[in-house]
Amino acid sequence: MKTLYETTQATFLGEKTLEQKYLELINEEYSFSKEINILDKIDWDFKDFTTQYLTHKFHSYPARFIPQIPLTFIKIFTKERDTVLDPMCGCGTTLVEAFLNNRNSVGNDFNPLAALISKVKTTLIDENEFRYFNKKLAVMKRYLDLDYRRVDERINNLPNRKISKIFNRVVISKLEAIRETLLEVKEEEHNELFDFGRVALSSTIWSLVENGNGVNVDDLFLKKVKFMQNKLNKTTKIIKIIPKVKVICGDARKLKVKTNTIDLIVTSPPYVNALDYYRAHMYNMLWLGMDFDLFRKHEIGGHSHFITNRFRLLSEYLGDMLRSIIEMNRVLKKGKLCVIVVGNSSLEYELIESHKFFATMSENIGFKPVKTIFRNIDKTKKYTSADIGKIDDEYILVMQKTNDTEVVANDDNFIEGVVKEQMIGFREQIKIVQGTSIRGRKPTKERLLKNINKISEAIETIPQDIKVKG
Ligand SMILES: C[S@@+](CC[C@H](N)C(=O)[O-])C[C@H]1O[C@@H](n2cnc3c(N)ncnc32)[C@H](O)[C@@H]1O
Structure with a gap:
């Protein structure tokens, strides 16, 4: 090439x-x-x-x-x-x-x-919205370690126990912390960001399924979010009239x-x-x-x-x-x-x-x-x-x-x-x-x-x- x-x-x-x-x-x-x-x-x-x-x-x-x-x-x-x-x-x-x-x-x-x-x-997302989202994720990251105490509670709360078979406890804990943060984003009525975050979370899970444990989940998720924000911002600059x-x-x-x-x-x-x-x-x-x-x-x-x-x-x-x-x-x-x-x-x-x-x-x-x-x-x-x-x-x-x-x-x-x-x-x-x-x-x-x-x-x-x- x-x-x-x-x-x-x-x-x-x-x-x-x-x-x-x-x-x-x-x-x-x-x-x-x-x-x-x-x-x-x-x-x-x-x-x-x-x-x-x-x-x-x-x-x-x-x-x-x-x-x-x-x-x-x-x-x-x-x-x-x-x-x-x-x-x-x-x-x-x-x-x-x-x-x-x-x-x-x-x-x-x-x-x-x-x-x-x-x-x-x-779906294009406004810069102010991203600012709100990034603050929310920064708080999540800061308190993430403390949440390890709640691993068992988290595992019990998982949508389906099958998941625990391919992810270890630390990974599950971190994914749950991300999921909870996204649910807060939804409760605070930022629906487009909620969907945006779920795609980043899903993409993180995909990487885990492909590469197994051993990946730093929160870093990977935050990296995906940053990458996606960057691409959406670039798209916003190109689009003159937003098509339906x-x-x-x-x-x-x-x-x-x-x-x-x-x-x-x-x-x-x-x-x-x-x-x-x-x-x-x-x-x-x-x-x-x-x-x-x-x-x-x-x-x-x-x-x-x-x-x-x-x-x-x-x-x-x-x-x-x-x-x-x-x-x-x-x-x-x-x-x-x-x-x-x-x-x-x-x-x-x-x-x-x-x-x-x-x-x-x-x-x-x-x-x-x-x-x-x-x-x-x-x-x-x-x-x-x-x-x-x-x-x-x-x-x-x-x-x-x-x-x-x-x-x-x-x-x-x-x-x-x-x-x-x-x-x-x-x-x-x-x-x-x-x-x-x-x-x-x-x-x-x-x-x-x-x-x-x-x-x-x-x-x-x-x-x-x-x-x-x-
Ligand atoms: C080959 S993929 C399409 C890929 C797509 N062209 C792209 O670039 O991402 C075929 C798609 O058909 C979807 N599919 C399967 N059964 C369907 C159904 N009954 N109705 C609508 N979509 C269906 C699958 O979920 C899958 O996403």
Whole structure:
């Protein structure tokens, strides 16, 4: 990667960096047909680009996408004050990019932690408020040691005793002291600071889960707070008019968003059989008093069930994604774009090309696939889907809404019919297409036969598997 000095020198000598050329390209205005062609001029790998600027770095989040993906579509396909939606917004990458580029945005995620992080990343806080907060934290720090006497009381007061298994008594005591201080901040009606502090606390807990005990918790927390304040202050200086941001903690299959109101959707859904978000964030959620069990029930793509027949996960996933795409169609204005970023995954050594399923299913519900862009993921960067381990590329599916869909997301008969068609197609494909296995690991002949039988069984259970649980 070029150093800042080299980059500055290159600019000085008249040689533009890839990043500068990219920014020039997306800042131009184009006609719609040209806009689509501009997508071909972009190097989607975004190698060596700066990706963790401003509020993007507030909190780790598995399988987030790089900001340049939403940024590109926001810049090219919307104008200022338009409304951008991410129905599965995770840590709010799309929302932050909309915010920085003077677009209104709506973010939705069933994970309450995701909704909290997204909100905090797009909420500017006044300097006086930060002054009050810093004083409060200074008092907390000064009296922190005295609080060790109350460790047992604290452990008993924890939202869930499971937590005590991964943190030692000193760590628990300190985290509780921070939590109590934040509750005081809330009682004193500084709600935005309360949320801001909870994100810093959650980010501290994330570091503890990743690095174990032995970290100085209060110092780490205070460092995070300072870092976040600095980034928000910088953002405040950039934003001229504050765009509207609405964050909903809800289900993408039942969006609380008005029909035909959205100018662009950019989203990345969970992958089938890849990661349970509720598990990744369990400790954070417990500490913040959030209901991870409710989220677990509604999480799309989770893999902790259907252990004996993993292909049932696929039909369940396709059903959930079809419902979500129907909702995307409903809220999007006609002629506008819906961009879905997803990687391949695997089930029983069979390759699952989710983007292909999405493209075909969407054609039934008023979308026209415009383009599918392939991109390599830089595996050295933690923010990518490479977190999950086996995914090192992803696809950007670009679709245009051509019609208002005639079906509704809770039409089980329709969902059942489309998923059945997809599963039958998948069964036929693995019979005839060689090399459908992932990363060169082909299923043996025996396993292939077993898989075909399992898919047939999964087709039988579609009516129950596609039902929305909970
Ligand atoms: C790949 S992540 C999105 C990451 C996001 N693009 C970012 O940059 O942070 C997928 C998200 O889908 C969310 N999700 C899972 N099931 C959901 C549901 N039923 N409704 C809404 N969101 C859901 C997960 O909580 C997760 O945040």
